[in-house]
Amino acid sequence: MKRTTFLYPIALATLALASPLHAAERGTIVREAIIYLSPDTSSNKLGQIDRGRELILLDRSRNWLHVEALLGTNVAPDPAFVLEEEDEGKTISGWIIDTGIVWSTTPNGDRILFGAAVDSEEEAGRRHGRRSAAQEALRLYHRVYDIFPAAPDAGEALYRAADIKWQVDRADMLSRPSAREKDPMLRYGIAEEGMKQVMKKFPDSKWAQLAAFHLIDNKLCGDWQGSSKCPDKEAEMYEKYVKEHPQSPAAPEALYNAASRRAALIEIYKTEEQPKKSEQSKSAALALAQELIAQYPQSDWSSRGQTLLFLVQQAVPTYGNAIQ
Numbered sequence: 450m451k452r453t454t455f456l457y458p459i460a461l462a463t464l465a466l467a468s469p470l471h472a473a474e475r476g477t478i479v480r481e482a483i484i485y486l487s488p489d490t491s492s493n494k495l496g497q498i499d500r501g502r503e504l505i506l507l508d509r510s511r512n513w514l515h516v517e518a519l520l521g522t523n524v525a526p527d528p529a530f531v532l533e534e535e536d537e538g539k540t541i542s543g544w545i546i547d548t549g550i551v552w553s554t555t556p557n558g559d560r561i562l563f564g565a566a567v568d569s570e571e572e573a574g575r576r577h578g579r580r581s582a583a584q585e586a587l588r589l590y591h592r593v594y595d596i597f598p599a600a601p602d603a604g605e606a607l608y609r610a611a612d613i614k615w616q617v618d619r620a621d622m623l624s625r626p627s628a629r630e631k632d633p634m635l636r637y638g639i640a641e642e643g644m645k646q647v648m649k650k651f652p653d654s655k656w657a658q659l660a661a662f663h664l665i666d667n668k669l670c671g672d673w674q675g676s677s678k679c680p681d682k683e684a685e686m687y688e689k690y691v692k693e694h695p696q697s698p699a700a701p702e703a704l705y706n707a708a709s710r711r712a713a714l715i716e717i718y719k720t721e722e723q724p725k726k727s728e729q730s731k732s733a734a735l736a737l738a739q740e741l742i743a744q745y746p747q748s749d750w751s752s753r754g755q756t757l758l759f760l761v762q763q764a765v766p767t768y769g770n771a772i773q
Contacts, residue, residue: 474506477592479565480549484520488513488544495543496520499581500569501588503595504550507542514550517542551596559593559600566590566606570613587613594650604647608656611643615663630671631679638667658697662690665703675769677717677726684710688737701741701750708737708754712761713768720769734761 478498486493488510498504498518508515519540551558566589573582590613593606600606618639622628627636644660651657665686670679687707691700711734718727738761741754760767 474552474554475596476504476506476550476552476555477501477562477589477596478504478545478550479561479589482545482549484516484518484541484543484545486543488515490546492544495541498545499588500565500585501592503592506552509547510544512547513544514547515542515544551592553596559597559602559606562589562593562596563602563606566593566609570609583613583617586610598650604651604654604656607650608647608659611647611660612663614643615639615666619666628671631674631676633668633670636671641667655696655698658694659699661694662697662699662703665690673713673717675717675720677714677721677723680710680713680717683707684714684733695744701745701748704737704741704745705750705754705757708734708741708757709767711737712757715761716766716768731761 482498484495505517566586569582569586572578587610590606590610594603622637625637630636644663647660648657673679684707687703690703711730714730715727738754738758742751745751
């Protein structure tokens with residue numbers, strides 16, 4: 450991850466004067482904290498630090514820490530799902546109580562942050578969960594990689610951070626009128642930087658394979674509009690993914706997506722008066738469904754593939770409004 454950009458010249462000068470122990474100490478917080486002007490709860494409150502914000506240690510005083518932190522903002526275009534590099538919040542320095550903070554030197558720090566991120570992610574999924582929980586989960590997952598890049602769970606944490614942002618951006622994309630555009634180039638795309646970072650930093654890992662699967666979303670048509678071009682192209686993309694990533698956790702889903710599109714083409718080609726291609730699509734759909742069932746028998750997608758196989762064998766249309 451690119452280092453955050455809030456270490457301004459004054460901060461750098463301060464760090465240069467700090468002791469060697471403090472100079473490189475970076476961390477994050479797993480609780481909400483008030484940052485004070487001085488190491489005293491009766492002093493002026495400068496702001497609130499949210500879970501997962503990066504901290505730079507400047508000094509210590511008994512049970513107080515002098516830190517520099519970036520505070521979030523409520524006026525950014527999408528304040529819940531931005532990383533500090535994009536955040537329009539302000540950087541401040543002040544004092545916080547020395548509790549609930551994970552530093553690069555904290556024993557099991559990566560697991561502590563990962564667990565806190567999981568807690569926040571679960572909180573975000575609750576009906577009346579904490580409003581900022583998803584944002585916190587994203588930041589905390591990213592901090593695992595940022596502060597502990599060599600940790601065993603760093604790859605998964607970076608992927609989970611990217612996945613949260615992807616899902617939010619995808620929901621935003623689907624809410625726009627352009628989501629119905631046939632040509633994906635005319636649609637508001639999902640930012641790919643997070644997923645590409647996972648692929649770059651952890652190549653050949655299952656997290657990189659899952660990230661590559663997400664990237665297909667940006668290439669899908671918004672609406673096929675009854676044309677064979679879109680499902681044919683999409684089936685090819687999913688087939689290629691399975692060929693390149695047969696061990697990916699997303700391979701069964703990709704194979705099912707390919708099979709379902711080949712099945713849809715059976716009826717679409719009939720409307721385009723291309724009976725030969727319709728039969729070819731039927732053969733392809735059957736083969737892909739059978740491959741899915743054979744290769745990934747324990748997957749839920751395998752069961753769905755079994756249903757699709759049955760429908761195609763029974764000549765039941767899987768696309769359109771035909772009623773037999």
